[in-house]
Amino acid sequence: MRVEIVYFEGCPNWQEAGALVGAAAAGLVNVEITYRRVATDDEAAALSFAGSPTILVDGIDAFDDAVPVMELACRLYQTDAGLMGLPTVTQLLEALRRRLPID
Secondary structure: OEEEEEEOOOOOOHHHHHHHHHHHOOOOOOOEEEEEEOOOHHHHHHOOOOOEOEEEEOOEEOOOOOOOOOOOOEOOEEEOOEEEOOOOHHHHHHHHHHOOOOO
């Protein structure tokens, strides 16, 4: 499984997003975490980008409520504590488990 953190340089949450994904993936096998920096609005519009940080699992947004954006923008995630700049580890673990290959 490939998890890609898509972000823009001014995003205050992209590095922590990587740490949270790492924590969520800790007990899973074959999870590769990569990063893709988006530098322009045109790049954002060409990707599955729903604001920074966007977390893609095998090229698909980890969260079903993602709304694509056409510009460099911050993303908000709905959590139990309200809207936040990052999902929780629990939300990430659930998203990763939903996309695990079925043996």
